[in-house]
Amino acid sequence: MSAGRRGVAIGGVIVTAMVLLALLAPVLTAYGPNTVDTGAILEPPSARHWAGTDNLGRDLFARILYGGRTSLGVAFGIVAIGMGLGALLGCAVGLAGGWVDRIAMRLVDVALAIPSLVIALALAAAVGPSLVNLVLILGGLAVPLYVRLFRSEALSLRERPFVLAARANGASAWRLLGVHILPNIAPLFATLASSALGTALVAASALSFIGLGAQPPMPEWGALIFEGRNTIMYEWWCAVLPGMAVALSALGFVLLGDGLRDVLDPRGERT
Amino acid sequence: MSALLEIAGLSVSYGAARVVSDVTLTLSAGEVLGLVGESGSGKSTLGMAVLGLLDPAARVEAGRIALDGEDLLALPLAQRRALCGSTIALIPQEPMAALNPTLKVGRQLDLVLRRHGKGDARARSALVEQALASVLIADPPRILAAYPFQLSGGQLQRVLIALAFALTPRLVIADEPTTALDMSAQGAVLDLLVSRAREQGVGVLLISHNLPLVRRFADRVAVMRRGVIVEEGPADAVLAAPCHDYTRALVAALPANAAPRCPLPVPEA
């Protein structure tokens, strides 16, 4: 099996597993994510509590599973906004050409020169920390990069014979976009999306860790690590296990993305 | 005239695919041997095998490559590499790609000359100027101070020919030297190459798929098809009146030879 296919396989399995675990949380654990049990504070992993309990006696495994819904959901939201808007704008700009293209690219260049995570930090602090804000901020900040990537793609597609033929036949801009361009950028989209999900997940957990994302008691992997950080000396599971979830999921996404790229575009012509 | 280069029963493969099959060729000093065939026939691989610069994925399965009687394949790597440039020179297909894009042309030439012990800085500089003049380059200092992307393919190819001959090799492997050049430059560059070679008694292996050029400049020609030599002989004779079907087809496919208003025949590869 080639390296690319292997990546897709392993990454795909990991991602599917994590998503399933998150979705099937109610089935997989009897505990609720916020059920406090003062009689079982900071217990190590055992048969009763597979991942132990935290400082309020809540079952950590349940919190990690339900937290997966939050974290993965946030990551998907960020990528949906960032890549969705970015791809749309990028293709539109690339097809339009002319001064629209020039001005847009200038703006993109300036935007990409500014470190986005630092801006995210300031924005999140200013508008007030919340999950929704996190998704909007990180998603919005990701748009310029994808505008540029998809504009290049649209530019190269624009010159392809089948597109020229469609235009010669009088296809409208919408038809061009929907029927000809979008289906052809699907492979690029899939590849980029996978890797983007990985980085979005890590970035979101980092912002939550410093208090700018999910607010307690909402279980979100980054927030869980934050909650666990003071007890790492003796109750390591509180911080380590949620972090493993982040690392593993991100790993899955990145492997999947790299694998897809190797399979769909081995000579690196498009990415 | 003893043979300068003798290839006997050479076979080269890339993994499972046999790219050069049992090839036997000889080349004498001062002679131009044309090696023609379509893309993928194995001609470039043959040239690289003689130089000892095959792709890491390629392997010599069998045969002998002798230069002045000495089997190159039996030599240790270091000695083989020492022959590069000084004894066997390469004129590459893409002159633009053959030079480091971030170094000035003069610097790159100087590096090579220094390696081959061509004297101190002053002597090397004189040698370079002389070499460039011999390939009819009008303004050597400008060429030397330029980066490769600032010069044309034809100019770069002349520079590379000048460099090759400045090292006084015995054998020159010209791997499709005119393919990347435009029509006007092709004839001039080959003319230069062949006349210098003849002057200095250097053997030339001219690898090309351009039949008219080979016919014009080569003494003998060998036709290669799928790794096998199918025909060999004096260039004029072989290309004017081919014996083998494949050669006949190749010649017939030339536009000049086509019957008027008939589609060009496509040789079976």
Place this chain on the structure above:
Amino acid sequence: MLRFILQRLAFLGLVLLGVSLVTFTIANLAPGDPARMMAGPAASAEAVAALRSELGLDRPLWQQYAHYLADLLRLDLGTSNVSGEPVLAEILARAPASIELMGSALLLALMVGIPLGIGAAMRRGGWLDRLVSGLSVAGISVPAFWLGLVLVILLYRQLEWLPASGRFTGTPPPGVTGFLLIDAALALDGRAVAAALAHLALPVLSLALLEVGPLARLVRNQMRAVLASDYVRMARASGLPERTILWRHALRNALSPLLTLVAASIAMMLFGSVSLETVFGWPGAGHYVVQSIFALDFPVIMGFAVLTAVAYVLVNAIADIALGLIDPRVRPA
């Protein structure tokens, strides 16, 4: 050449303008009335109004922006709500600690990553190659702050090898550069050097471990492309020995994008170090801004954003120009 530099400088100006616009917009998004917040809940309506006009908050937005820009150009980033001190001074006081952390991590990552990448390029499919691939994937997937916690557990709690918090123990050396390690070395204080190194070890290791992979991978990919290129083959055909080819031809071309990546790494580390400093109680600017977030000290948060954005943009501009010096193809003809 000159035109190239001027072009880059013009772009730099544009970006800095962009940074000021963005931060101004963010500052205005903060909920609440700044005048009220500063005056306090007990102040009368007139006092708040007076404060508001004093702060220029009743003027049109573009005037406020002009005022803001003028302040920035005078390096006035406002005063901290918590300490009352100028923001710039507060951040700069803590900057050396952060720079020491990030700089050491970058250095370590480069020292390990570059040879790793070159070695990986020489033998495709070899163990170095696979190591580089693995490390680079890990570098993007593993959160820096989590790795820091794990290292603390492993190397501090379990093995008690290295300290887990703070920057120093004992009396610090006289502050010459602000970089404890250098200051300790300058003072020829072996014990201080050891203490500084020990405290640096875990946080630097966390950052560096994550940076090595992507750096090595870039070096490897570039090296591979260069070694397979036509001009390397031509150089071999001209008789140049491998060593000359490596040093004169290959490295130069392979490493030029490194400059760009180093600049990009700094961005990654900027953010990673914010969370890492929190984990280790490292008294740097990152830790300070996190504390300010919890204290709702907005001037500090905004000042931090402006400062780091400007620093990052400047570093990139320098790297860009340096790249133009090395690689002539980048400049306009």
